[in-house]
Amino acid sequence: MLRLAKGRISYWAVVGAILFMVAQVISNLYLPNLTSDIVNNGVETGDVNYIWRKGGEMAIFALISVLAAVMNVLLASRASQRLGANIRKDIYRKVINYSHDEMDTVGTSSLITRTTNDVVQIQNVAIMALRMMIMAPIMLIGASFLAYQKDHTLTQIFVIVLPIMVVFIGLIMIFAVPLFRKMQQKTDNINLVFREGLTGVRVIRAFRQDDFEQKRFEGVNQDYTHNAVKVFSIMALMVPVMTLVISATNIGIVWWGGHLIAAQAMNTGNMIAFMTYAMQILMSFMMLAMIFVFVPRAQASAVRINEVLDQNSPIDSKADAKNFDGTTPELQFDHVEFRYRHAENPALTGANFDMHAGQTLAVIGGTGSGKSTLVNLIPRFYDVEQGAVRVNGIDVKDADLKELHKTVAFVPQKAVLFAGTVRENMQWGKADATDDEIWHALEIAQARDFIEEEPDGLDYMVEQGGANFSGGQRQRLAIARALVKPASIYVFDDSFSALDFKTDANLRQALKDDPDISSKVVVIVGQRVSTVADADEIVVLDEGRVVGFGNHEELKANNETYQEIVSSQIREGDEA
Structure with a gap:
């Protein structure tokens, strides 16, 4: 005491x-x-x-x-x-x-x-x-x-x-x-x-x-x-x-x-x-x-x-931590292996790939395959056991944590909104964001229409947890909040799951059409093949193991796990 x-x-x-x-x-x-x-x-x-x-x-x-x-x-x-x-x-x-x-x-x-x-x-x-x-x-x-x-x-x-x-x-x-x-x-x-x-x-x-x-x-x-x-x-x-x-x-x-x-x-x-x-x-x-x-x-x-x-987290910035000034958007997983504390088996193995500016990486796999685990390593929510995760060429263990979190815009699985106005929620991504920047992000995230319908617009009050919005609206607002943030890597952890197919497709197309975001690295975790099919590269996970890496056509032709996912979602006679 x-x-x-x-x-x-x-x-x-x-x-x-x-x-x-x-x-x-x-x-x-x-x-x-x-x-x-x-x-x-x-x-x-x-x-x-x-x-x-x-x-x-x-x-x-x-x-x-x-x-x-x-x-x-x-x-x-x-x-x-x-x-x-x-x-x-x-x-x-x-x-x-x-x-x-x-x-x-x-x-x-x-x-x-x-x-x-x-x-x-x-x-x-x-x-x-x-x-x-x-x-x-x-x-x-x-x-x-x-x-x-x-x-x-x-x-x-x-x-x-x-x-x-x-x-x-x-x-x-x-x-x-x-x-x-x-x-x-x-x-x-x-x-x-x-x-x-x-x-x-x-x-x-x-x-x-x-x-x-x-x-x-x-x-x-x-x-x-x-x-x-x-x-x-x-x-x-x-x-x-x-x-x-x-x-x-x-x-x-x-x-x-x-x-x-x-x-x-x-x-x-x-x-x-x-x-x-x-x-x-x-x-x-x-x-x-x-x-x-x-x-x-x-x-x-x-x-x-x-x-x-007294809990001393191993995840902390070093005294000589590096910053990301002048770095080019890049994401690298170098033979990464990770296991949760006290777990007998690794939660992720075999992650080894490079993504460069202007590329989109998709991650797909069954429930519990390790998709969220993989993307949680990017902003260093957890530390890898073996290998290295590099953002813009810098090992995340050597980077300053605050600078790393500024560099990575992350949308978690569960869309979390805070009590306050829509503008205040959007400014979590960028404190001095202008109304034009916020409306632009809302437009990309397919959220502009239902916010404009509100008489208060950006001053519309968000209840605690976003209870006055539907699940899909909360997801779109969470995505817009991340898009307001000027980042090198944008990570969407299964954050399109509550969207209908049309909104999903429009949002992904808007991400590609935006000149700023399209010049960065975009990581999309998805359950649906339609969500990941047009990505430059797709990581296929099965029980924590990377069992495939390539584009949609390559995996569809050569990867058994991906073929099973495609066949389970697309009816015979349809094209994927």
Whole structure:
């Protein structure tokens, strides 16, 4: 936790919170002493002036205590919230630069929990540290010393009380702390199921799996609930037991102090002050117990957060990374082999080809053949195991990542749009893109017609995820966004799948007719032969292996896998 706090917490707020807490504790410790003086020297002697004078002092110290408490809470809250905000910011910065491999390893649901619930645990302990963790030891030591000053005989009662409290607090920690640690993992499970349910709500309804998903969510929810009920039931024992201990201690003090007063060995005011100090001592123990219970939970959260922040991705820019200034569009796969983490067999083997400016490369194969894997290596979402991928003559491992991503325009399988206007979405490709450039890209992507139909045009609002567009419209907008971007290589990862044949053909023809794009390297992943047939070169994949490379006519004549794909899509008598 200290690692997380370093450089992320407001130090001036921490120092201020500590100083105000010390002032509050000193004021609270001095008040019982004033009460003792009023009783001993004012009430017993009937000195009203003394009572008013000491009462005024009590009011001043009480006011100081209240003001110090308010300032302590204000500064502690500021420090803890600043800490939480900085941790969340650093997690987001780290995660946004994760490779696909790291994202697959940690998992989206777990990252959400770590960014929200785990950070809240750290914030809670931070404010607890600046409140209880400072107050408890100071008050414990100060109250013990002042209680001993009032009457050293009565302090013997703590020899009985404190061991009982230590044993009780120890038992609570033994049973509660492991359960608190489990709660974070169970929160991950709830987020996972809930997120899947929200994402796939249409599929769930279409297949009438509402009851199944509700039972599934109820299962993880009940698991979390049972764990929470156990841990908080254990914690609930603390208040009544501590109340019992405090009450028993007060009874013991009154009984024993009464005998001392009767024997004129102790003043009444001293006994009242001693009772207050005794309560402060026991409350300090109670606060320490709360700290010892909640700190391990926060420590578990800190470990989970540090796992995210300490994740060192091998996919990063080198100190001497190369840029692409003045390079010619070119794409080369040099005997590439790739496998996913912990996989036994390679996901891609035998990729060996060159593409030059003005050429179009198509990638085709069955489901799970490795088409997306191949194109994901171009912008270096993953690193190859053997061989090399070169963009414009530079090995992607030697290139600066930001420059590489500027050089490659990528349209993923799933068309993702963001809440905002159409213009704002298009400007993801080029921040200073003009309206003319955007309309030109929309025209190539066959999206201009339905955007022009909207009264707001480029200012038409896109809902989250592009929910107010059809699947084909989302794909065309995602393609247009990539076309706005000035790149050397344009990659379309099965991004024509939701388009009808006519729109597909018009879009591909528009790509060829555009003088700027036609001078670059275009990579198209497709399932349909009609989508890839007019490409300059076609890569045929089968179960992760490159089994063919050539143009449509060559593969149709000589490649068995390609022949099977063609025959499965084109009826006998038709021409491909």
